[in-house]
Amino acid sequence: MAEGEKLIPINIEDEMKSAYIDYSMSVIVSRALPDVRDGLKPVHRRVLYGMHELGVRSNTAHKKSARIVGEVLGKYHPHGDTSVYDTMVRMAQEWSLRYMLIDGQGNFGSVDGDSPAAMRYTEARMRKISEDMLADIDKETVDHKLNFDDTLEEPTVLPTRIPGLLVNGASGIAVGMATNMPPHNLTEVVDGTIAYIDNNEIEIDELMQFVKAPDFPTGGIIYGYDGVKEAFHTGRGRIVMRGKANIEEVNGRECIIVNEIPYQVNKADMIKKTADLVNDKKLEGISTIRDESDRNGMRIVYVLKRDAIPNIVLNKLYKYTALQSSFSVNNIALVNGRPQLLNLKDLIHYFVEHRHEVVVRRTKYELRKAEERAHILEGLIIASDNIDEVIALIRASANADEAREKLIERFKLSEIQAKAIVEMRLRQLTGLEQDKLRAEYDELLKTIEDLKDILDKKDRRMDIIKEELMVVKEKYGDDRRSLIEYAGGDLSIEDMIPDEKVVITISHAGYIKRTSLTEYKTQNRGGVGQKASTTRNEDFLEHLFVGTNHQYMLFFTQKGKCFWMRVYEIPEGAKTSKGRAIQNLINIEQDDKVMAFICTQDLKDEEYINSHYVIMATKKGQVKKTALEQYSRPRTNGINAITIKEDDELLEAKLTTGESQVMLALKSGKAIRFEEAKTRPMGRNASGVRGITLANNQDEVIGMVAVNDMDSNILVVSENGYGKRSSLDDYRITNRGGKGVKTISITEKTGNLVSIKNVTDDDDLMIINKSGIAIRMEVADLRVMGRATQGVKLINLKGNDSIAAVAKVMKDEDEAEEIEDASDNQDISNDGTAIDTNDTDN
Secondary structure: OOOOOOOOOOOHHHHHHHHHHHHHHHHHHHHHOOEOOOOOOHHHHHHHHHHHHHOOOOOOOOEEHHHHHHHHHHHOOOOOHHHHHHHHHHOOOOOOOOOOOEEEEOOOOOOOOOOOOOOOOOEEEEOHHHHHHHOOHHHOOOOEEEOOOOOOEEEOOOOOOOOHHHHHOEEEEOOOOEEEEOOOOHHHHHHHHHHHHHOOOOOHHHHOOOOOOOOOOOOOEEEOOHHHHHHHHHOEEEEEEEOEEEEEEEOOEEEEEEEEOOOOOOHHHHHHHHHHHHHOOOOOOEEEEEEOOEOOEOOEEEEEOOOOOHHHHHHHHHHHOOOEEEEEEEOEEEEOOEEEEOOHHHHHHHHHHHHHHHHHHHHHHHHHHHHHHHHHHHHHHHHHHOHHHHHHHHHOOOOHHHHHHHHHHHHOOOHHHHHHHHOOOHHHHOHHHHHHHHHHHHHHHHHHHHHHHHHHOHHHHHHHHHHHHHHHHHHHOOOOOOEEEOOOOOOOHHHHOOOOEEEEEEEOOOEEEEEEHHHOOOOOOOOOOEEOOOOOOOOOEEEEEEEEOOOEEEEEEOOOEEEEEEHHHOOEOOOOOOOEEHHHOOOOOOOOOEEEEEEEOOOOOHHHHHOOEEEEEEOOOEEEEEEHHHHOOOOOOOEEOOOOOOOOOEEEEEEEOOOOEEEEEEOOOEEEEEEHHHOOEOOOOOOOEEOOOOOOOOOOEEEEEEEOOOOOEEEEEEOOOEEEEEEHHHOOEOOOOOOOEEOOOOOOOOOOEEEEEEEOOOEEEEEEEOOOEEEEEEHHHOOEEOOOOOOEEOOOOOOOOOEEEEEEEEOOOOOOOOOOOOOOOOOEOOOOOEOOOOOOOO
8 A cells, every 4th residue: 555545444335326416416417318498419419519619600611510529529528429429419309309409511321220321421611500509608698607628718608689499399318217208399489488478377178279299200190189288297207209190092002101200210220120010910901001201202102902991901000010100209408407397387487587587687788888888988078078187197198097096086986997097099089080989989988888777677588588489480490390189098999090971782692892982873763873883784772771981880691690790891882893892801600601791889887888779679579579689799600680580680680769659661662650568678599579460471671670750751662673662650550479460552563562661851772783883862752642552653673673782871961962874874864864755654
């Protein structure tokens, strides 16, 4: 042991503790967390200050990055050169900072995660906005501290005019805490700050009318507003971001085009991971992925397979890839050197407080300088008033010091004034210069008065802050890049699928598809109709229903089973396409067939399922009522809905509220009406009770109606195209199980009854022939007739064609009535109705 040294025993635990606390405090305060006032960490501040000291402004030439890094390292930042260069690079990347602080020249990396060129190849200079962060730094506006070797001074904070922390955000991991602050739009932040200055008591909700949400440099969509709200109120929250995508057709293939991706997402990584998911069959519906980004902007193309539904694929991209990612806000910043969690109002408050201090200090500095100058001017004016005496006095002096002392003694001047007079130039003795001195002095007195007024009145200081903010907004303010989708929330597939009305058709052979309702046009009664579907020769459309995409679908089969599906899961098809076999969509037995389905609202809504019933009818006249609640727990293999007896099959199932009246119609033209309450609710396995007595063994039930609206009419249609609309009151209420009353006169001309519906003037009808022709007509065109007439001809049939199905569709108010040009099918009169000379009722 060297001489004069001594050992001090220390408990290792205590030493570790104190050393680690010192280290962690150093990381927290002088490395990882931004200052709430200027929004910068020490390394950012040093880079900007170093450039300021080097004189690399926005209007000077670019300087080599290595030169700037060297300046910062050698004077202020005693760490590795990579830490400084990486910081500088990030400040020059448009996808990293909402408002870039450095203007880089050369390769500064890319959004694909490519590295920037080495610092010896790149050049940089400040951007204009950085100059506004350093404005007035030489006017003693901020405290300076000694650098690492106590040879120079560096600022502890910048006197920024830009609310840096809000507009550019920050992220950093300290010891035991981290910060992650999103960037915001400068225009919105300035408006919010001015609103706060005008009213310090403003609520956060009111501030949010100005600062609506974060605004990311990469654009994208902020999906859902709850996280934003929480972050603004508490300083913590989770903001969901989505890329901007649209669906286009490229070379005849549907493609999803992504133009903007979420903030901090590496584009190349995202594409690679998506491709891996596609290859592993975890993401279906995509055939190829291309990155077509260039200098004009980003463009990622996902080419879809032919049978893929674009919305569902896009949804899955959001769900499984970085096309949707979240930003966890954690607003921790240093307030007076201590880390603190801050909400939106706090952030604005501390920035305004800082600006206020800067304005006060700047004003004091300017006042001091003005008073010092005024003091000198007073001396010069005294000298010029007594110039001859002054000259004589100076000439008589042996040296400058003596001259100064004589002047002080003679004219009661200060040391500074005397020095200024001795150093005065001869040209200042001209009359013009003397006038200038007086003018400058008068001007200075006004300035001094004004500066004192500023220091006296807080209102004036606040006005100055507001004016400077307005200038900043005018210079750098721009439009939002990130859109806000207020309605977004937890992701589920239906979020991406519009809840529009769709027509669902099921063919005789069991092919199903959904088509947008707008694809069907309204035609006048008696028109020939338009081609609705290309089915195979022996197939024809049998069922047609109208629902909306988000509804649930219960399928009831001939054998009495019930299956469950969402409407949007039914494959979409054009009006002319065939659709997909139901067998491929639900686990239905080979010899079974879907006979009915019900569109219901949310099956998880307790109140809804307990107040609704399913009423079913079979071909042999059995009816059965079951609570909807019994069908709210689906199984992939289906559940029993009704036990079907031999030789019978399920025909219809309807959703009711328990208050409706039921009508059953027979092929032979009879119908019965009874109260739904007459059938008590039964379990799923029961086989029901008798609803109507058949006329003979050949007779069967062709339809069931559950009537809720007692003003509605009953429409019946026969297979040869005759139909009739009659009042509900024409059918008296009887007990269930009776033979019913006549509903239409069945003759050879009309053919057997095929359909019964309850309708109002607001309904449209869709009639489909076995040949696949569909016609849409308005119920309002049909007049109400008596119960026993044979009705009017609704549709002209060719040859042996007959009607396959009739469905009613709700009329859409804004859907224009367009009449399809059917002149290539047969002669059409001017009003679009087919001419049929045989039918007198027309």
